[in-house]
Amino acid sequence: MKNLLSLLPALALLGIGPTQAAAVAPADEAGEYQAARERLVDFIHDYPRAIGERPDPRILAALRQVPRHLFVPEAARAEAYQDYPLPIGKDQTISQPSLVALMTHLLRPKPGDVILEVGTGSGYQAAILSPLVGKVYSIEIVEALARQATRRLDELGYGNVQVRHGDGYLGWPEHAPFDGIIVTAGAPHVPKPLLDQLKRGGHMVIPVGSTLANQELKVITKDQRGRLSERTIIGVRFVPLTRQVRG
Ligand code: SAH
Numbered sequence: 001m002k003n004l005l006s007l008l009p010a011l012a013l014l015g016i017g018p019t020q021a022a023a024v025a026p027a028d029e030a031g032e033y034q035a036a037r038e039r040l041v042d043f044i045h046d047y048p049r050a051i052g053e054r055p056d057p058r059i060l061a062a063l064r065q066v067p068r069h070l071f072v073p074e075a076a077r078a079e080a081y082q083d084y085p086l087p088i089g090k091d092q093t094i095s096q097p098s099l100v101a102l103m104t105h106l107l108r109p110k111p112g113d114v115i116l117e118v119g120t121g122s123g124y125q126a127a128i129l130s131p132l133v134g135k136v137y138s139i140e141i142v143e144a145l146a147r148q149a150t151r152r153l154d155e156l157g158y159g160n161v162q163v164r165h166g167d168g169y170l171g172w173p174e175h176a177p178f179d180g181i182i183v184t185a186g187a188p189h190v191p192k193p194l195l196d197q198l199k200r201g202g203h204m205v206i207p208v209g210s211t212l213a214n215q216e217l218k219v220i221t222k223d224q225r226g227r228l229s230e231r232t233i234i235g236v237r238f239v240p241l242t243r244q245v246r247g
Contacts (some may be wrong), residue, residue: 006172033069036081040097044083047101050234054082055247059104062128063097070156071122090246091144094122094237095184097194099236103182105235106205106219109133115177116197117239118168123149125184135177137167143247167245171197178202186215198222207238 009212024082034239045055072094076086086095095103103125109115114134118124120140126149129136138161140146146165153161164172168183169191176197183194183206190206198204208213217233 006124009174030067030225033067033077033081037064040081041085043097044101045204047098050102051106053105055101056105058109058132059101059209062131063101064133066124067099067156068094068123068124070122071127071152088122088145090145092121092142092145094124095238098126099227102166102233103184103205103217104128106203107180107182108216114175116168116175116181117184118181118194118196119184120146120149120163120172121184122156123153123161123163125182126163127153127158129182130158130161131229133179134160134203136161137172137178139166139214139246141165141167141242143245154177165245169193169241169243169245173197180204181206183241185205185240186190186212186236186238187241190220191217195220195228200224200226207236210238212240 007121036068041060045060048055068174069077072086072088073078079086083096083098085096088094090167107115109132111134114240115129115133116137117136120138122125126138140149140163143165146163153163171193177199178197179199181194181198181200186207186209190208193203201224202222203231204220206218206220207215208218215236215238217236219233221229221232
């Protein structure tokens with residue numbers, strides 16, 4: 001099983017170390033963050049190498065645009081453009097940028113698509129999808145995070161993203177079916193309601209595994225006749241998909 005981390009030694013050999021995306025002090029100007037962001041995107045631009053594919057220029061452009069430092073707590077801003085996950089409060093994390101890029105790629109987003117995200121968290125993944133598709137519906141089970149992400153996405157002008165507080169296991173039937181579904185929490189199994197809400201020809205990207213140690217990122221595809229197929233991509237570690245709606 002391939003892991004994205006296995007790319008790191010190869011990159012280090014090329015002299016591209018994680019330290020290259022230099023840390024930025026919180027007080028620095030937006031331009032500093034932009035420069036750090038450019039360095040990060042240069043560092044992770046080969047994100048689909050693990051699956052033997054070329055990067056999607058639209059996804060690289062989205063990564064260059066979205067200000068990740070505004071999606072993490074202020075104390076973590078200096079680290080916003082490093083390629084690792086960061087805590088966002090309430091025991092949750094914002095995913096590693098190269099993994100966000102790979103998952104976005106596997107979703108095969110097209111202009112006009114209607115996408116469901118389960119696990120809004122900080123709203124960063126939804127913001128990355130925003131310029132790539134027509135509409136993003138995102139569900140977050142922790143109310144405080146849902147509220148914070150809603151405000152953040154509004155303020156930053158991601159007008160085609162709608163966030164709702166609730167249990168994403170059940171999907172969002174009112175807006176189904178979806179061209180693509182992306183789950184950003186580790187599920188013990190693929191939720192049946194999400195399979196039902198996936199359009200024919202669509203893909204679902206989902207980490208599956210009952211423990212942190214055995215999670216695998218999977219892509220479930222529904223073909224034009226409604227038949228499902230599954231592909232395992234890499235081993236991953238996501239916070240668990242829970243069923244308990246929290247404040
Ligand atoms: N996509 C997020 C990272 C998500 S971390 C980002 O870009 O920041 C996973 C998130 O899934 C957490 O915020 C967690 O609270 C949420 N979550 C867990 N179980 C859930 C469920 N059943 N429905 C909706 N959200 C859920």
